[in-house]
Amino acid sequence: MIKLIETLGRTLIGFSGELGRIVLLLLATVRQALMPPLELRNTFYQMLEIGVRSLPVVVVTAIFTGMVFALQTYTGFKRFGAESVVGTVVALSMTRELGPVLTGLIVAGRAGAAMAAELGTMRVTEQIDALETLATNPVRYLIVPRFFAGMIMLPAVTIVADIIGIIGGYIVTVGLFKTSSVVYWKRTWDFLVASDIYNGLIKACFFGASIAIISCYKGFYTSGGAEGVGKATTGAVVLSSMTILISDYFLSNWLFR
Amino acid sequence: MIKLEGLFKSFGKGGVLKGLDLEVEKGESRVIIGGSGSGKSVILKHIIGIMKPDKGHVFIDGVDITVMKESSLYETRKKFGMLFQMAALFDSMNVWENIGFGLRRRRDLRPADIKEIAVDKLKMVGLVDVENLMPSELSGGMKKRVGLARAIAYEPEILLYDEPTTGLDPITADAINDLIVEMREKLRVTSVAITHDMSSAYKIAGRISMLYDGKIIGTGTPEEIRGTDNPYIRQFITGSATGPIKIEGVSDDRNIDRN
Ligand SMILES: Nc1ncnc2c1ncn2[C@@H]1O[C@H](COP(=O)(O)OP(=O)(O)OP(=O)(O)O)[C@@H](O)[C@H]1O
Numbered sequence: 001m002i003k004l005i006e007t008l009g010r011t012l013i014g015f016s017g018e019l020g021r022i023v024l025l026l027l028a029t030v031r032q033a034l035m036p037p038l039e040l041r042n043t044f045y046q047m048l049e050i051g052v053r054s055l056p057v058v059v060v061t062a063i064f065t066g067m068v069f070a071l072q073t074y075t076g077f078k079r080f081g082a083e084s085v086v087g088t089v090v091a092l093s094m095t096r097e098l099g100p101v102l103t104g105l106i107v108a109g110r111a112g113a114a115m116a117a118e119l120g121t122m123r124v125t126e127q128i129d130a131l132e133t134l135a136t137n138p139v140r141y142l143i144v145p146r147f148f149a150g151m152i153m154l155p156a157v158t159i160v161a162d163i164i165g166i167i168g169g170y171i172v173t174v175g176l177f178k179t180s181s182v183v184y185w186k187r188t189w190d191f192l193v194a195s196d197i198y199n200g201l202i203k204a205c206f207f208g209a210s211i212a213i214i215s216c217y218k219g220f221y222t223s224g225g226a227e228g229v230g231k232a233t234t235g236a237v238v239l240s241s242m243t244i245l246i247s248d249y250f251l252s253n254w255l256f257r
Numbered sequence: 258m259i260k261l262e263g264l265f266k267s268f269g270k271g272g273v274l275k276g277l278d279l280e281v282e283k284g285e286s287r288v289i290i291g292g293s294g295s296g297k298s299v300i301l302k303h304i305i306g307i308m309k310p311d312k313g314h315v316f317i318d319g320v321d322i323t324v325m326k327e328s329s330l331y332e333t334r335k336k337f338g339m340l341f342q343m344a345a346l347f348d349s350m351n352v353w354e355n356i357g358f359g360l361r362r363r364r365d366l367r368p369a370d371i372k373e374i375a376v377d378k379l380k381m382v383g384l385v386d387v388e389n390l391m392p393s394e395l396s397g398g399m400k401k402r403v404g405l406a407r408a409i410a411y412e413p414e415i416l417l418y419d420e421p422t423t424g425l426d427p428i429t430a431d432a433i434n435d436l437i438v439e440m441r442e443k444l445r446v447t448s449v450a451i452t453h454d455m456s457s458a459y460k461i462a463g464r465i466s467m468l469y470d471g472k473i474i475g476t477g478t479p480e481e482i483r484g485t486d487n488p489y490i491r492q493f494i495t496g497s498a499t500g501p502i503k504i505e506g507v508s509d510d511r512n513i514d515r516n
């Protein structure tokens with residue numbers, strides 16, 4: 001029993017210590033971000049990494065999610081004759097939840113892992129030390145661009161996911177179940193309000209910032225050679241994904257109630 | 258110029274630096290010798306301020322950099338060039354971009370000028386036609402020389418070399434030694450070099466200091482060091498496994514019982 005409390009306590013202390021260090025890194029990042037000039041070339045490159053290169057996976061995920069969502073709602077709602085609202089269900093779930101969350105999880109797995117691995121390698125091979133000796137602040141040079149890129153590109157990719165998901169729903173409802181295309185679009189637009197979309201994008205923006213800062217943190221403070229880089233990479237994906245799923249609840253509670 | 262005062266540093270287990278004092282004068286070429294893992298690289302990282310001591314002070318031109326604001330610390334670092342033990346080249350950039358990295362903030366230089374300077378520095382370290390290669394395409398010795406070219410690219414006042422000749426063939430190593438001597442004689446740079454290679458130490462050093470057990474246990478000109486009667490330094494420069502210096506994991510009693 002005492003052992004259990006001890007372990008629990010140690011985990012909690014370890015976790016709050018880590019949270020504290022992440023917040024400190026976030027503050028340092030914001031401070032550097034407020035002092036121009038920014039590293040535009042690095043930022044642009046990271047935007048490509050996060051946005052464009054994640055797009056294929058996001059498109060495939062979104063279209064199948066939209067399709068299976070339409071399939072399940074159609075067959076389920078048919079039982080009480082509500083199959084005409086499929087368009088609404090797909091549109092609301094994609095814009096409010098699935099678009100931002102799925103995009104977040106995919107980007108955490110791809111770009112988050114890449115950030116942690118790259119910064120981790122730079123740390124253990126002393127490239128980060130070398131940056132400092134060349135009078136370059138590594139937070140400014142490495143982390144600020146990734147932070148901005150995450151914050152800008154995650155909402156951008158989420159918009160694509162929203163649209164593709166809704167199209168996926170359309171393909172199944174209209175193509176497979178032969179319902180009226182007019183009804184699907186009407187149902188989609190009738191109940192969808194602007195706040196569904198932009199609140200979803202606010203979530204995406206928060207997820208993008210979280211992925212970037214968590215993954216950069218894991219990479220930046222890597223120690224212990226190649227093995228350490230491996231640990232940092234898995235750690236970044238796990239912690240970013242958990243952060244997305246947990247904060248999603250609280251953000252939804254705040255934005256959509 | 259460089260003055261370390263009572264430096265203590267530990268990484269969890271036991272201390273690495275235990276009250277280390279070291280003073281390097283302007284224009285001097287100092288070599289630090291010492292066993293593997295004794296903390297030589299750690300000393301260089303304290304001089305340039307990328308490690309903070311647990312206790313003690315680091316003065317550069319009379320200013321204590323351990324209590325400095327971050328922005329002035331970055332300013333101070335512009336006086337330095339550092340060659341890392343494993344070169345630490347940026348692997349996302351090619352060779353000339355690596356060398357020119359410290360110059361890229363200078364508004365008066367166009368990329369073509371920077372490339373020209375880089376090619377010039379490469380020639381100084383004995384490399385030609387490698388400026389467009391990526392670090393992953395270089396051998397270990399070439400990386401080291403590119404690292405050296407990067408350190409000297411913006412003509413700093415102080416150069417820190419972490420094992421500049423380790424891993425090079427004897428001829429290239431000697432060329433690097435000559436380059437280090439030339440840097441001191443022509444450009445009057447102050448330098449601190451770490452090396453295991455005693456022939457290199459004798460060639461480049463004005464004075465040699467030996468690090469042992471977290472402190473500098475002796476300093477002298479190459480002649481003084483050669484003729485020292487300090488048993489620790491004697492053991493190190495003659496490269497003998499028996500003597501007062503204990504190496505962890507190596508048995509004191511070397512008479513292994515073979516039955
Ligand atoms: N960033 C760090 N974190 C933890 N321990 C470190 C760190 N840097 C150095 N050490 C430890 O400090 C000690 C001295 O390391 P250092 O790299 O200075 O040795 P060295 O004298 O340069 O050895 P070598 O000749 O092998 O390069 C080692 O035990 C090393 O494990």
Ligand SMILES: [Mg+2]
Pocket residue numbers: 297298299342419
């Ligand atoms: Mg070393």
